[in-house]
Each structure stands twice: as C-alpha cells, then as structure tokens.
Amino acid sequence: MILEEFERRVRDSFRRQAFMATLGAEIATGKPGVVEIRFPFHPSLTQQNDFVHAGPITSILDSACGYAALSVAPEGHDVLSVEFKVNLLAPAVGEEFFARAHVKRAGKTLIVCAADAFARKDSDEKLVATMLATIIAVNRDA
Amino acid sequence: MILEEFERRVRDSFRRQAFMATLGAEIATGKPGVVEIRFPFHPSLTQQNDFVHAGPITSILDSACGYAALSVAPEGHDVLSVEFKVNLLAPAVGEEFFARAHVKRAGKTLIVCAADAFARKDSDEKLVATMLATIIAVNRDA
Amino acid sequence: MILEEFERRVRDSFRRQAFMATLGAEIATGKPGVVEIRFPFHPSLTQQNDFVHAGPITSILDSACGYAALSVAPEGHDVLSVEFKVNLLAPAVGEEFFARAHVKRAGKTLIVCAADAFARKDSDEKLVATMLATIIAVNRDA
Amino acid sequence: MILEEFERRVRDSFRRQAFMATLGAEIATGKPGVVEIRFPFHPSLTQQNDFVHAGPITSILDSACGYAALSVAPEGHDVLSVEFKVNLLAPAVGEEFFARAHVKRAGKTLIVCAADAFARKDSDEKLVATMLATIIAVNRDA
Numbered sequence: 001m002i003l004e005e006f007e008r009r010v011r012d013s014f015r016r017q018a019f020m021a022t023l024g025a026e027i028a029t030g031k032p033g034v035v036e037i038r039f040p041f042h043p044s045l046t047q048q049n050d051f052v053h054a055g056p057i058t059s060i061l062d063s064a065c066g067y068a069a070l071s072v073a074p075e076g077h078d079v080l081s082v083e084f085k086v087n088l089l090a091p092a093v094g095e096e097f098f099a100r101a102h103v104k105r106a107g108k109t110l111i112v113c114a115a116d117a118f119a120r121k122d123s124d125e126k127l128v129a130t131m132l133a134t135i136i137a138v139n140r141d142a
Numbered sequence: 143m144i145l146e147e148f149e150r151r152v153r154d155s156f157r158r159q160a161f162m163a164t165l166g167a168e169i170a171t172g173k174p175g176v177v178e179i180r181f182p183f184h185p186s187l188t189q190q191n192d193f194v195h196a197g198p199i200t201s202i203l204d205s206a207c208g209y210a211a212l213s214v215a216p217e218g219h220d221v222l223s224v225e226f227k228v229n230l231l232a233p234a235v236g237e238e239f240f241a242r243a244h245v246k247r248a249g250k251t252l253i254v255c256a257a258d259a260f261a262r263k264d265s266d267e268k269l270v271a272t273m274l275a276t277i278i279a280v281n282r283d284a
Numbered sequence: 285m286i287l288e289e290f291e292r293r294v295r296d297s298f299r300r301q302a303f304m305a306t307l308g309a310e311i312a313t314g315k316p317g318v319v320e321i322r323f324p325f326h327p328s329l330t331q332q333n334d335f336v337h338a339g340p341i342t343s344i345l346d347s348a349c350g351y352a353a354l355s356v357a358p359e360g361h362d363v364l365s366v367e368f369k370v371n372l373l374a375p376a377v378g379e380e381f382f383a384r385a386h387v388k389r390a391g392k393t394l395i396v397c398a399a400d401a402f403a404r405k406d407s408d409e410k411l412v413a414t415m416l417a418t419i420i421a422v423n424r425d426a
Numbered sequence: 427m428i429l430e431e432f433e434r435r436v437r438d439s440f441r442r443q444a445f446m447a448t449l450g451a452e453i454a455t456g457k458p459g460v461v462e463i464r465f466p467f468h469p470s471l472t473q474q475n476d477f478v479h480a481g482p483i484t485s486i487l488d489s490a491c492g493y494a495a496l497s498v499a500p501e502g503h504d505v506l507s508v509e510f511k512v513n514l515l516a517p518a519v520g521e522e523f524f525a526r527a528h529v530k531r532a533g534k535t536l537i538v539c540a541a542d543a544f545a546r547k548d549s550d551e552k553l554v555a556t557m558l559a560t561i562i563a564v565n566r567d568a
Contacts, residue, residue: 013190014190016189016190017188017189017190017195018185018186018187018188018189019186019187019188019189019194019195019197019198020189020195021186022164022186022187023197043160044160044161044163044164045160045161045164046159046160046161047158047159047160047161047162047205048155048156048158048159052161053159053161053162053201053205054200054201054204054223055161055165055197055198055200055201055204055205056161056197056201058196058197058200058201058204059195059196059197059198059200059201062196062197062200063189063195063197080230081196081230082229082230082366082394082418083227083228083229083230083367083396083418084227084228085225085226085227085228085369085511085558086225086226086227087224087225087530087531087538087558087560088222088223088224088225089530089531089533089538090531104513104515104553104556105513105515105516105553107515109393109420110366110420112367112513112515112556114556127530127531130530130538130540130558132511132513132556132558134366134367134418134513136393136394224508224536224560225509225538225560227369227416227511229388229389229396229416229418231388231389231391231396232389246371246373246411246414247371247373247374247411249373251535251562252508252562254371254373254414254509256414269388269389272388272396272398272416274369274371274414274416276371276508276509276560278535278536297474298474300473300474301472301473301474301479302469302470302471302472302473303470303471303472303473303478303479303481303482304473304479305470306448306470306471307481327444328444328445328447328448329444329445329448330443330444330445331442331443331444331445331446331489332439332440332442332443336445337443337445337446337485337489338484338485338488338507339445339449339481339482339484339485339488339489340445340481340485342480342481342484342485342488343479343480343481343482343484343485346480346481346484347473347479347481364514365480365514366513366514367511367512367513367514368511368512369509369510369511369512370509370510370511371508371509372506372507372508372509
C-alpha cells in the first residue's frame, strides 16, 4: 500500500481508539514498518510510586506494533495482536513516553514486531521497556 | 504476613495507583497468593472495533500478578514487575472484565505468577487473555 | 479425530523426530488436548553445573505443546510452533524429567497451550519450568 | 572484567556444558556483551519434517544470552536464565545455525538480552528465530 494511503488508514484507525485518547496518545508514522506512539506524563496514569504504570507503556508498545504490522499486511487485511512479551527495564519517570516499533518478520499470516519504549526527561531519553509481539493479519471480508 | 495485614497493605497500595482508578478498577483478595482485579466496561477503554483495548486487560493482569506476588514476598519487601507475556485469546467484549492471578513459584528474589482475564456478559464468563509474569521482591530499605 | 487415530498419528510423528530420540524422550497421550513427554537423566544433556540444560527441558515442553495442539487441530492440518515463553523455576536435577501440556484455547488458526515440566527424584516430583506457547494449524495440502 | 579473562571464563564454562557438545556447538566471543554460538546441521537434531527442531535453536539462543549476560555481570557472579521468549520465524533449514546475542540492559541483579538465530545455506543467511531473555546474576559465594 502506498505511504499516503497507509498514513490515512493509520490515522483513521487511531482516532477510533478511544483508549489512546484516554492516554493522551498521538501517533507518528514514518517509513513502512516503523511506527511511533507517544503520550505526555499525566498523574492519572501512575502507580503507587508515581511512576507511570506498566499498563499505559504496554498499551503504546502494543498499538505501535499493531500499526507497524498493518503497514506490511496484505491489502484488505486488518491486524490483531496474538500475544506479546514485555520486559520492564527502568521506572517510567519523565515528561513524555514514546514507543517505537518495527517489523522483525512479515509472513503471509503472522507478523512479528519488536518495539522499545523510552521516557524523555529534559533532553534525555531512557529505555524503559521492550516488547516482542506476534500479530495476525485477518481478511477484512472473511 | 497475616491475612488482615496483607489485605490492608494491598488496599493501601491499590488506592495509590491512580491508573487503576482511571480504569475504574477494584481489587479483591482471597487466600494468600490469589488476587482478583476487575473493572466495568467503559467506552473510554476501547480500541477501533469497540472491544476493550489489550492495554487495560494487560494492566489488571499485571497488577493482579503483582499483588499475588506481594502476598508471598518476604516481610519488608516491595514487588516490581520484571516482565510478562500475554496471550490475547478472544475479543474483550462484555459488561465487566476481571483478572485472577495466582503464584506459580515463589523464590527468595523472584516470584512467578500466572493470571487469566475473563469478560462477563449476562451470566457468561469467557476467557479473553492469559499472562505468565516474573516479579522481583525488593527490600524496602535497600 | 478419534483417540486411537490421534494416538497413531502422534506416535508416527514422534518416531520421526530424531531430536526426541537424541534426548531419549518418549511420549504418552491421554485424553485429547493433554500430552506428556519424558526423558531420563543423561550426562550428555547437562550444562556447566551438571543440571540438565534448559534446552532439553524446553524441547519437551515445546513438543508436548505441539502434540496437545495437534489433538484439537482441524482434520487435515499439521501444527507449527509460532512462539513460546519459558520460565525456569528450579534447577533441573533428578532421575527423570517430564513435560505435561494442555490446550488453553483452540481457535480456528491459532492454538494456545500451557505446559509444566517436572523433575522426578526418588518419588518426589518438583516443578522446574513452565511454558506458554502459541501454535498455528496449517492445512497439510495448502 | 578484561576481555582475555572473560574469554577464558567463557571457554572454560562452555567446555563443561555437555549439552553444547551434544549439539556440536562452538562459541565465539567478540566485544563484551556480544556472543555467538553455532552448530552444523546434523540429522540427530531434526524434527518430523527434517528441519532442525526448535530445541537446539532455542538452546544456542539461551546459552548465547547467558554468556552475553556473563560478560557484563559483576565480578564474582555467575548467571542463570530466569526466562525467555522465542519467536520461530522460518523453518531451520541449512548447513549451519548460529545465534548472536547482545545485552539490552544490565541492572545490578537482572540482565536483559536479545538474540537472533540464523540458518546459513550456501552463502545465504536467513533469520529463523529471535529471543528476548531475562538473566539473573548470582553471587558465586552466596
């Protein structure tokens, strides 16, 4: 699919994800197979130590992997997350958090993506989590 | 730790998790090593198909595993999620969602927990996701 | 598929797995969806501490999950492991090691299995590892 | 630890891993934090389709991650695999198979490594599997 068409589809889909709005998240697409999603710090997203909860971080990692997979999925297919593993590498402390996903391998049915999540504080970026995910491409008309 | 003391600690900690309030989540403890967290359906938690996003489901699975681990952690220790894997088994459609975690093995430093998430619709309960998680016990004074 | 037919297919397939013979492994099937694979201790399977290496333990966990999935796969389909996660819970020390797998959820294309591995020493059985795995059913004629 | 000392320790440890000899595996170290393990094709390592079984591939991924972790572990510490996730990306067909691991993040107690496995056939290298692993550093005298 051409890049403009992909970007339009991603933005349309992302806008319909109410939970991404709940997180205050925004999406940026680059070359096919690479997607970035970010949200600013907000107290409503924290756990008991005032770090951001693993949930919002996992959510943008998962959605970034999903859209990266979508960019390489066959025409007329949607994508669904099958499973993912997350390693939490450092406390999610910062002003902004972003997940960057890329496609590791695209098969006909299954797409494997990897993603890293970073916390930005002042001008520092710190790796806070990493995901390895399996996504399935599903025929929209099936 | 005795059960009343554990329940008090869990409720105190859970109350300080702003993100659990954002999800509308509540916790129930049972015997040591078993924890349940639930939230009602809310449109703010959905993805593009109006199913609940994998993020909130993963969040209660993760927190349920964390509190299950806390119930068997040594005196004076807090717990942190090291990593988890989630399989998404069915669309998260229903009126209420709950995660039930139990301790699979408790070592001195690391605690491995398993958790299932269910969607409740009318009186049916459907398995929608399952997690296998590693948690570390950290000395609160270290 | 009827049980005798399943057992025959499993034994035929298992016999063709040269690596299972290398491990000295044997398979036992029970009710559909549950499979057990075991091997006796052998020095050729150890790591630097004389425990059995994680590799052989993971291998029987993976194969047990695969055959459990096969028992519920649609007629005319083979199965392939997509991915798995293993937690190593205790040193693999003992006279015999066995993995017991069951189907957690069977979809049309993907089957999710869980398996535990145990070490037997004298008459004690100790949980040494646990796996959560995703398997794909593939049409044999496709 | 200095590089020569690390290489010596890795080779000593690797030599004591009987299971690596069973696979016909060899190790190569490079800069600290990067390790490669390889084995040639052998019929004793195959599954029912004559591909190499996921077990040997996982075994060299796991051992490569362990030695990568060892290269950054504190003085006087050994390492143990806590858990890993493997995605199987393509059939393991070829003349030689190798796993290349690097350290993703090294904490005081836990070390997270990523590794890719490749099949070499003629002069082609194909990605066949990828691992994300958690390793714990354990004081040798504790």
